[in-house]
Amino acid sequence: MAEIVSLAEAVERAIHDGDAVAMEGFTHLIPFAAGHEVIRQRRRDLTLIRMTPDLVYDQLIGAGCARKLIFSWGGNPGVGSLHRFRDAVENSWPVPLEIEEHSHAGMANRYVAGASGVPFAVLRGYNGTGLETLDGGPTIKPITCPFTGETLTAVSALRPDVAVIHAQRADRSGNVQLWGITGVQKEAVLASARSVVTVEEIVDELDPRPGAVVLPGWTVTFVARAPGGAHPSYALGYTVRDNDYYVAWDAIARVRDTFIRWLDDQLYAGRS
């Protein structure tokens, strides 16, 4: 059964140096507050997994938390580049960043395989692309269908140490409910050994919502209340995208000095 704890305690207990951590939320319900807590607690050598690494991963990468990134699209949605991600890949700053990249379909299926307890997933795709042959394709291999003889693509399962997501609500038993664009969060939680779920609010009873995903409390490790924890991204029914933040991030992240100042002022201030 999920333990309801503070966000600081959840990160402290669930995420350790060197872990593979999947913070998911497909442009909606992005777990910014949890990501910022990981930066404050100065985790290092993480393998960060996320289909759409956007601002929160730019911040984690720039802060030096990551050794490796597994992803399918890295950008500032609707704005442009992720400058800290690019600086890490192009110039190894602040530390070298190993990358493992897929398409969205590949990443989604890798989570499905992880959640399903099988070592790989099969899809049509990748044929003829450069992705297929990267590094000899340790996570992408051709496979022959045993029934039809067709050649398809196998992608290896993702089994993160920790999944981190943001949801609208949980009840006092730690059952989690999220709705709207539900992305790949359910698969990420079920594929991972542990999970941290931040929520807008903790309520007595989860009345049904159309199209909601419910994660029973026994599938979740820690629940932490973090109102506004998806800011500046959307949390349907609670907050809308703070577009000024996304636009302003472009200028902050473009230069190392302004980024370091942001990190000191916004995240490290008041912490040892």
Place this chain on the structure above:
Amino acid sequence: MTYTADEMMTVSAARALRDGMTCFVGIGLPSSAANLARATHAPSLVLIYESGTIGAKPDRLPLSIGDGMLAETADAVVSVPEIFNYWLQPGRIDVGFLGAAQIDKFGNINTTVIGGDYRHPKVRLPGAGGAPEIAASCREVIVVVRQNHRSFVERVDFVTSVGYGSGRGDRERLGLTGAGPKKIITDLGVLEPDPETLEFTLTGLYPGVSASAAKERTGWDLAIAPDPEIIAAPTPAELDALRRFQGTRARSHQ
């Protein structure tokens, strides 16, 4: 009415969509074009965003594919694995709209890296996103991209999404089920694949643009159709609808 090259390109892309089609839409210019089509000649166009919203009916331009309005106005909202596995992969979707950082004469697209080698690129781009499977599985693909020497290249630095590979027969050999890119719509005009060679050929020009200007802004020896169509300028109704949408985007920035 005067108009910009980007407005002409967006209107041209919108006109390529027929009413009742299902369309896989990305954010940015494709989203503007698809919403413009729905507001003008194609009210029954089905907009599908990769965030899992099927049949979204936004009344302003979404800022990202996570915009709650897309979910609230959709016929169905499905998970990300489902949108790719059940909806895109089996070939249910008529048309996919793609952008490109680089594109070659067979419509192969790069959105991954430019220059250097893969591990040490000169420019690291966002990567694949949903594009490889959109390019593989939509019944047809339309690419929208500004035309210049950086984008229109002899050979892409990385094949993120496959067009016609190295020519006729490659899509079949690779098992790609969709027909591939049918149009490249640029800020100068429209390119379509040659029926024999599948090499992209200039078949349409916007008013006031010359074929030689298009040739000059292409990094390969661009083939030009014998008598390229002169594409009609945006109508006042098209421009009004487009600017109304752009205005809503500007407002939702506040």
